[in-house]
Amino acid sequence: MGLFQAIITIVVFSCSYLAHANGNGFELRRQEIGCNMYQGKWIFDNSYPLYNSSACPFIRKEFDCIKYGRPDHLYLKYRWRPSNCQLPRFNGQSFLKRFKGKKVMFIGDSLSLNFWQSLICMLHAAVPNSNIISQVLNNSTISSITFQDYDVSVMLFRSHYLVDIDEESIGRVLNLNSMRNGNLWKDIDVLVFNTWLWWYRKGPKQQWDYLKVEGKIVKDMDRMVAFRTALTTWAKWVDSNVDTKRTKVIFQGVSPSHYNGADWNEPGVKNCMKETKPFAGSVYPVGLPEASYVIREVISSIKKPVHLLDVTALSQFRKDAHPSSYNGVKRMDCTHWCVAGLTDTWNELLYAALIA
Ligand SMILES: *[C@@H]1O[C@H](CO)[C@@H](O)[C@H](O)[C@H]1NC(C)=O
Ligand SMILES: *[C@@H]1O[C@H](CO)[C@@H](O)[C@H](O)[C@H]1NC(C)=O
Ligand SMILES: *[C@@H]1O[C@H](CO)[C@@H](O)[C@H](O)[C@H]1NC(C)=O
Helix, strand or coil: CCCHHHHHHHHHHHHHHHHHCCCCCHHHHHHHCCCCCCEEEEECCCCCCCCHHHHHHCCCCCCCCCCCCCCCCHHEEEEEEEECCCCCCHHHHHHHHHCCCCCCEEEECHHHHHHHHHHHHHHHHHHHCCCEEEEECCCCCCEEEEECCCHHHHHEEEEECCCCCECCEEEEEECCCCCCHHHHHHHCCCEEEECCCCCCCCHHCCCEEEEEECCEEEECCCCCHHHHHHHHHHHHHHHCCCCCCCCCCEECCCCCCCCCCHHHHHCCCCCCCCCCCCCCCCCCCCCCCCCCHHHCCCCCCCCCEEEEEHHHHHHHCCCCCCCCCCCCCCCCCCCCCCCCHHHHHHHHHHHHHCCC
């Protein structure tokens, strides 16, 4: 996709935002912020990170880079500065007060888990001595952290594809047109969706044996078409089932990985192991992934207000922010992100989108 086409897409996208502005005001708020928060740059800020990760009791071994010996700490010291406005500084106490009695749910794959863990640490850091209950619900599909003194639950619903996987006699069938779990989601106050990482996985990592589309069973199909179809199922569900006057709907953009140095003009580099600084240029060489255009198109087809948390481009610059080998799973990981780290910025953007 060329730059020109990308610009067209962005323009079309902002028009669709305007078209939504007379909904319940949720999109209007983004207009009031007066700028595109997702356009800007990373700047050094010594007041970061926002919390001490060693004091956060919730970080899993996959993301706890400091605990597993990451020696360089510069990656913790960057703040995202939008070009035309200020991002409000995250305030955990006012988040908890504002969402008193409410539930926030992240729904998706391990990148949702990554995002969820960062929010929990940010809130915990604001009220370290409050009562917090951690629960696993509904056959381990839901993990929930409740800040009891504020009656706020921050939940995670694990789902690789959002749409259903049915156990049938022929095997596991990924049904691109059905999303039964929507019944468990629709009454939650804030929903943050994500799916992408698993759509191209094949072999033992593939979580299904067949696909079902429009009632037909197939062994495989173009994965981008499958992704678009599932996302469209989700989009239709939002339009017909979610009361967006009550429930805020967010879609988390594609999270980029860093295994191919050619993406950032370092051909031959095969992972993020030696990366200690963000990409220095202002345009990321490889451009946006195709999936991010699919997401924009599908979201712009939704009549109800849905906010795209458009973290893809700003995260592409952060080749330095992955765990690499500094995790407790002994695997090179340039897909997920250290906590503390980049996902804290995603939460600052989420906070801005929710409160503005
Ligand atoms: C971070 O928290 C740990 C564990 O509570 C503590 O030992 C350490 O001194 C803290 N570091 C800073 C910089 O506050
Ligand atoms: C939990 O799993 C059991 C056995 O698979 C199933 O019968 C039950 O309906 C599940 N409960 C929920 C809440 O999903
Ligand atoms: C757990 O599953 C039950 C039965 O399907 C449902 O009524 C309940 O709302 C679910 N809990 C959550 C937190 O989604």
